Amino acid sequence: MIVLSGTIGAGKTSLTTMLAEHLGSDAFYESVDDNPILPLFYENPKKYAFLLQNYFLNKRMDNIKDAQGSKLNVIDRSIFEDLLLFQLNADLERATQTEVQIYGDLLNNMMEQVDFSDDAIVKTPDLLIYIHVSFDTMLARIQKRGRDFEQIDHDPSLYDYYKTLNERYIAWFEGYDRSPKLSIDGDKYDFVNDPEAAKKVLSLIDEKVDELGLRD
Numbered sequence: 066m067i068v069l070s071g072t073i074g075a076g077k078t079s080l081t082t083m084l085a086e087h088l089g090s091d092a093f094y095e096s097v098d099d100n101p102i103l104p105l106f107y108e109n110p111k112k113y114a115f116l117l118q119n120y121f122l123n124k125r126m127d128n129i130k131d132a133q134g135s136k137l138n139v140i141d142r143s144i145f146e147d148l149l150l151f152q153l154n155a156d157l158e159r160a161t162q163t164e165v166q167i168y169g170d171l172l173n174n175m176m177e178q179v180d181f182s183d184d185a186i187v188k189t190p191d192l193l194i195y196i197h198v199s200f201d202t203m204l205a206r207i208q209k210r211g212r213d214f215e216q217i218d219h220d221p222s223l224y225d226y227y228k229t230l231n232e233r234y235i236a237w238f239e240g241y242d243r244s245p246k247l248s249i250d251g252d253k254y255d256f257v258n259d260p261e262a263a264k265k266v267l268s269l270i271d272e273k274v275d276e277l278g279l280r281d
């Protein structure tokens with residue numbers, strides 16, 4: 066199981082599709098359009114942050130369970146990043162530290178079911194791929210994609226939220242140690258619009274996949 070990670074608009078969903086197609090495996094997505102809590106959260110983060118977090122936890126567990134059949138299946142976002150987003154929301158007083166604590170304990174409890182046997186209920190990923198983009202690229206992508214509730218024009222306070230989130234991601238990826246990991250420079254390689262960049266990114270991932278023996 067390969068999981069993608071990275072900030073909002075980094076290109077996780079696109080790379081998930083490309084990669085699964087390239088590897089001949091299945092892709093698993095967390096649908097944003099069908100998420101009933103997300104627009105409510107952006108409208109009133111204080112009221113909905115904890116509910117959103119629980120919604121995501123449930124969905125990510127579903128994805129992990131569904132993707133377990135093959136080491137090459139790809140999930141478009143890791144479960145491990147949610148705590149980073151939730152902690153940021155708590156630091157901005159949109160959730161309490163107690164809620165973060167309870168969520169963190171629940172997550173740890175669930176993740177204790179992780180082992181390396183084939184019938185594990187929850188499995189650690191075989192590889193985590195992090196797409197790093199600069200803050201400017203992140204803003205440009207969010208704007209270009211145009212989801213209403215994510216726009217800074219809609220809510221100027223999102224500027225600081227996005228900036229801090231982007232900064233925290235770097236430290237998060239450095240500290241991530243649950244599985245092998247690979248960083249992709251999403252500024253240098255615009256794999257969505259540039260076929261040459263896409264080829265390069267897929268070959269970097271191929272190298273890592275082979276090094277880890279995931280095709281065996």
Ligand SMILES: Nc1ncnc2c1ncn2[C@@H]1O[C@H](COP(=O)(O)OP(=O)(O)OP(=O)(O)O)[C@@H](O)[C@H]1O
Pocket residue numbers: 071072073074075076077078079095097103117118121142146147148150151215
């Ligand atoms: N744990 C969380 N807490 C708050 N918001 C979250 C959380 N996880 C995801 N989101 C929000 O859900 C939306 C979708 O996020 P996500 O990064 O998974 O997809 P994306 O923005 O489509 O990424 P990409 O462009 O890389 O495919 C974003 O608005 C993001 O802020």
